Amino acid sequence: MNFKTFFAFVAPSVFMMILFIALPLVSVFIQSFQITQPVMQQLEVETCTPGFITQTCVTELKTLPVIGEDGKIQTTTEWVGLQSYRNVLQMDKVWQALSSGRLADILQIDFWKALRFTLMFTLLTLPLVIGVGLLIALAVNNAARAVRGPVIFVSLLPFIITPVIGSLSIYWLFVGDGILTAMMEQWSGTNISMFAQSWTIELLMYFYRVWHVAPFAFVIFYAGLQTVNMDTLESAVIDGASRWERLRHVIIPHLMPLIVFIALIHLMDCYRVFDEIIGFRSQAHVISLQWLTVDFLTPDDAGNRAIARASASAMLTMIGIVFLLILPLRRTWRDHKGSAHS
Amino acid sequence: MTLKRLALAGAISVMGSSAFAACSYENTTEIKMLSAGFEAWKAVADAMSECGNFKAELDQEFRTKQPAAFEANPSLYHLGGVSNGTVTPLLNAKTIRPLDDLVAKYGANLSPNQLIRIDGKIMAVAMMVNTQHLMYREDILADLDIATPTSWDEVYAAAAKIKDAGVVDYPLGATMKSGWNLAQEFVNMYPGFGGALFKNDNTTGVNSDAGLKALETMKAGLAFMDPEVLVSDSTYVQQQFQQGKIAMANLWASRAAAMNDEAESQVAGKIKMAAAPTAMAGGAPATTLWWDGIVVAANITDAEADAAFKLAMEGMDSDMVQANNDAAIWLVQGFQPGPLSQGAIATATANPAPPAYPSTTQMGLLHTVLGNEIPAFLTGERDAAATLVAIEEAYTTAAKEAGVLK
Numbered sequence: 001m002n003f004k005t006f007f008a009f010v011a012p013s014v015f016m017m018i019l020f021i022a023l024p025l026v027s028v029f030i031q032s033f034q035i036t037q038p039v040m041q042q043l044e045v046e047t048c049t050p051g052f053i054t055q056t057c058v059t060e061l062k063t064l065p066v067i068g069e070d071g072k073i074q075t076t077t078e079w080v081g082l083q084s085y086r087n088v089l090q091m092d093k094v095w096q097a098l099s100s101g102r103l104a105d106i107l108q109i110d111f112w113k114a115l116r117f118t119l120m121f122t123l124l125t126l127p128l129v130i131g132v133g134l135l136i137a138l139a140v141n142n143a144a145r146a147v148r149g150p151v152i153f154v155s156l157l158p159f160i161i162t163p164v165i166g167s168l169s170i171y172w173l174f175v176g177d178g179i180l181t182a183m184m185e186q187w188s189g190t191n192i193s194m195f196a197q198s199w200t201i202e203l204l205m206y207f208y209r210v211w212h213v214a215p216f217a218f219v220i221f222y223a224g225l226q227t228v229n230m231d232t233l234e235s236a237v238i239d240g241a242s243r244w245e246r247l248r249h250v251i252i253p254h255l256m257p258l259i260v261f262i263a264l265i266h267l268m269d270c271y272r273v274f275d276e277i278i279g280f281r282s283q284a285h286v287i288s289l290q291w292l293t294v295d296f297l298t299p300d301d302a303g304n305r306a307i308a309r310a311s312a313s314a315m316l317t318m319i320g321i322v323f324l325l326i327l328p329l330r331r332t333w334r335d336h337k338g339s340a341h342s
Numbered sequence: 343m344t345l346k347r348l349a350l351a352g353a354i355s356v357m358g359s360s361a362f363a364a365c366s367y368e369n370t371t372e373i374k375m376l377s378a379g380f381e382a383w384k385a386v387a388d389a390m391s392e393c394g395n396f397k398a399e400l401d402q403e404f405r406t407k408q409p410a411a412f413e414a415n416p417s418l419y420h421l422g423g424v425s426n427g428t429v430t431p432l433l434n435a436k437t438i439r440p441l442d443d444l445v446a447k448y449g450a451n452l453s454p455n456q457l458i459r460i461d462g463k464i465m466a467v468a469m470m471v472n473t474q475h476l477m478y479r480e481d482i483l484a485d486l487d488i489a490t491p492t493s494w495d496e497v498y499a500a501a502a503k504i505k506d507a508g509v510v511d512y513p514l515g516a517t518m519k520s521g522w523n524l525a526q527e528f529v530n531m532y533p534g535f536g537g538a539l540f541k542n543d544n545t546t547g548v549n550s551d552a553g554l555k556a557l558e559t560m561k562a563g564l565a566f567m568d569p570e571v572l573v574s575d576s577t578y579v580q581q582q583f584q585q586g587k588i589a590m591a592n593l594w595a596s597r598a599a600a601m602n603d604e605a606e607s608q609v610a611g612k613i614k615m616a617a618a619p620t621a622m623a624g625g626a627p628a629t630t631l632w633w634d635g636i637v638v639a640a641n642i643t644d645a646e647a648d649a650a651f652k653l654a655m656e657g658m659d660s661d662m663v664q665a666n667n668d669a670a671i672w673l674v675q676g677f678q679p680g681p682l683s684q685g686a687i688a689t690a691t692a693n694p695a696p697p698a699y700p701s702t703t704q705m706g707l708l709h710t711v712l713g714n715e716i717p718a719f720l721t722g723e724r725d726a727a728a729t730l731v732a733i734e735e736a737y738t739t740a741a742k743e744a745g746v747l748k
Contacts, residue, residue: 035743037743037744037745038744038745039745040745040746045460045461046459046460046461046462047458047459047460047701048457048458048459048460049426049458049468049631049633049698050455050456050458050468050471050633050673051455051471051631051690051691051695052471052671052673052686052687052690052691053455053690053691054455055454055455056695056698057459061542062702063544063702063703063704063746064434064703065434065435065703065745067435067436071436072413072435073434073435084743087739087743104723107723108718108723108724108728108732110714175570175573176568176570193568193569193570194570195570195572195573196569196570196572197569197721198721281519281520281573282573283520283521283714283717284520284524284572284573284717284720284721285572285717285721295714298406299405299406299409299431300706300707300709300710301405301427301428301430301431301705301706301709302430302431302434302701302702302703302704302705302706302707303409303430303431303434303435303703303706304703304706304707304710304740304744306740306743306744308743309739309743
């Protein structure tokens, strides 16, 4: 393909990526070092509000934004350096907790609390997703041809469900006297509240995420299994390799690039965990980094948004993803270089 | 069941509209409204749409949409439904217009109590008041020979008796979903102990004795509540009542009518309303007063504003109130206070009276902070004193970023 054709094919995609990914990223990066705030003034204001029969009027000093000539609220934008990052990370409290030896105090800070969960969630679900996906793929691959179609269809179902709907369904199945909680209560004879403490909520989240994403791993692995070299497998059988040894020494090495690929995708997806927090209403017990950013961005009743802290938190989330991806990316890079040499 | 309910809803809405006197005039200007989606707004919007050329968007996410929609020029909506919590950004940005001339022209039936005045200018017209107050199962309290509780101590004493009797799953329900709802519980309780939310210099005053007491009182209730109370919002508490799972709760007056809705409630007629419990002897009921009402956008033509306000007055007239008497504690003429509204009226007319929820920028910031920081106290991760310090620090950070603190 000559360069011109190549360019014609890629240009729209590159343009979109610059417009919707690169530029917003630059803007968020800049805003994380700025604070934009309205110019405030203090005015004495009399406010009369209704009771049931008569009104109460109070005169009080109110802090109100100044309205400019254009009819909009006047704002000032200041460069504040790393202030927003400091507000999010609260390193002074972290050092204090470290020096006094009360490590649990660190998890009182929203960012670190969110980071703890996000990392644990990402790293615990990763092997589970790969393991379960591989198991289903092997099972389907060994199943009789007649049942393969239906089995593939059924195992793909969880992946088709919209994440928010999926997490809400799980929530409704377990909250209060939900069907499954009621069943567990009947079975165990004790009163169970799945959403009353963080470890049960987290357990449900892990379960939900693995259930939801494993089909994706399964499809990829299943495709990979179709390309395993039959000659190698057959010679392994002749050499007396057991089923496990064939899996360990032939199939898994063959699937390794796919495992790395799924790990990459899963790390990126999982580090942005958000739907589970909203669906399970777990804010009191468990929060994630992505939720924290959205929470900063959500305006309160008075219309305030913490855009500077949201930008800082978003940048920190991105840095986290980059760190997580370094290992698998290095491996892919090495493989790539290796294959180029041979 | 959904089908049955739909059919029922259809039947009721048909009944509703035939009960109205048809609109007294034909509206020719296209008018749009954005408001919350609860029962009272549905009633008002239905009444307004009879005049034609009217489109209402009843959306529980209205509070995030409204400031930007009204800032557009021309404004995306002519009318807005607001409460004292959500009117703040519109007042701050001056995207709603003073209504004095329009009230003089069309507001003959309005009572002075309905007119929300800021510095003497009418900025909104209230149609109803709302407050969180005590709802209780009268049959259970009568069976156990418990007098109607008037203070939180009495509520907990009653809850202990109900728990011992084991007649319901949980004696108490509460709107303690972490975030906005939980923060509101604190904003109710704290002034009940005489606490001031803010000091004169815009710093927060919650890190105080009253703050400690408010937090401890909230936590004392957990023993009588569903262990999952940190996910329970107003709808959840309402359903717990309707399904006979709880016996008492401090719940919104706007939820009262649902208790007697035969289609949903298994306890219709058994729930009574009383004033919000007091937090301390001689104090005001530990709750805040809210109003809901309409505002008119600034960025529209005077002719449109005229038509919009005229239409709003038609929607908020006494015909509408008579047809929907129990949907809210209406401030509109023609409202007949029934048994469902007694708790709210007792709360609002108590002496000393509970404060109105403050419409200030600081309150919005503090509300968010409270909603994020209090859960750690209720789950036992942090003690009350440390929680108040955390609230103070988080508020200071947010207030500095928003420009209200230097």
